[in-house]
Amino acid sequence: xxxxxxxxxxxxxxxxxxxxxxxxxxxxxxxxxxxxxxxxxxxxxxxxxxxxxxxxxxxxxxxxxxxxxxxxxxxxxxxxxxxxxxxxxxxxxxxxxxxxxxxxxxxxxxxxxxxxxxxxxxxxxxxxxxxxxxxxxxxxxxxxxxxxxxxxxxxxxxxxxxxxxxxxxxxxxxxxxxxxxxxxxxxxxxxxxxxxxxxxxxxxxxxxxxxxxxxxxxxxxxxxxxxxxxxxxxxxxxxxxxxxxxxxxxxxx
Numbered sequence: 001x002x003x004x005x006x007x008x009x010x011x012x013x014x015x016x017x018x019x020x021x022x023x024x025x026x027x028x029x030x031x032x033x034x035x036x037x038x039x040x041x042x043x044x045x046x047x048x049x050x051x052x053x054x055x056x057x058x059x060x061x062x063x064x065x066x067x068x069x070x071x072x073x074x075x076x077x078x079x080x081x082x083x084x085x086x087x088x089x090x091x092x093x094x095x096x097x098x099x100x101x102x103x104x105x106x107x108x109x110x111x112x113x114x115x116x117x118x119x120x121x122x123x124x125x126x127x128x129x130x131x132x133x134x135x136x137x138x139x140x141x142x143x144x145x146x147x148x149x150x151x152x153x154x155x156x157x158x159x160x161x162x163x164x165x166x167x168x169x170x171x172x173x174x175x176x177x178x179x180x181x182x183x184x185x186x187x188x189x190x191x192x193x194x195x196x197x198x199x200x201x202x203x204x205x206x207x208x209x210x211x212x213x214x215x216x217x218x219x220x221x222x223x224x225x226x227x228x229x230x231x232x233x234x235x236x237x238x239x240x241x242x243x244x245x246x247x248x249x250x251x252x253x
Contacts, residue, residue, distance in 0.1 A: 023175045023187040024072070024222060025094040025110040026133040026145045029064035034225040036061055041218030060090070068096040087117045105132040125153045141182060143175040169193045185222035190215065
């Protein structure tokens with residue numbers, strides 16, 4: 001019985017987290033800037049010997065409140081139409097705590113609340129993320145990041161009937177900014193959901209290292225909106241007028 005519940009938890013968490021790319025929470029937009037992010041992905045799974053990804057789509061709008069704080073709202077498109085109709089969405093915020101210094105990564109954190117509402121009940125989960133990122137290349141066009149989800153699922157009014165209140169999911173991803181003003185970001189990410197769960201007994205064969213957990217792949221496109229989409233750290237410091245030089249003897253006479 002416990003094994004079946006754990007396998008069901010893998011399925012639910014894989015569906016919930018796999019459609020969301022984390023690239024948009026790795027670095028801040030900068031004050032007043034906006035972005036629209038669309039990601040597609042899902043866990044690698046199949047029946048019997050076949051392996052086929054389940055495509056999930058998430059659309060997210062993000063706004064820069066300060067140079068370090070962003071807020072965002074997202075819509076889980078596919079999941080909204082499952083289970084006799086649900087409205088499944090995200091509300092969250094991310095904060096850039098530490099700047100990148102040489103080989104030391106930039107550090108960001110994010111909190112995401114994900115309500116799921118249907119005609120019969122309401123339910124919400126939340127996710128705490130930590131992301132460590134490195135930007136490099138001309139104008140920091142390339143971004144590589146690692147991190148992990150801490151996904152909490154309430155046991156009361158849970159329409160999934162899964163008694164698994166906590167999930168840990170590490171991830172690895174990268175993004176490249178393209179275009180003259182770097183207005184477009186293209187990224188990819190791999191996640192490993194609940195890596196301690198043995199999935200061998202499952203009829204739905206989730207793919208994970210040594211038959212543990214579920215591996216998911218996510219691809220995303222971000223459109224950055226604003227006059228200048230460079231991160232705040234790239235803006236040159238305001239010029240400082242040099243001190244006035246003392247007059248020469250000829251000028252004083």
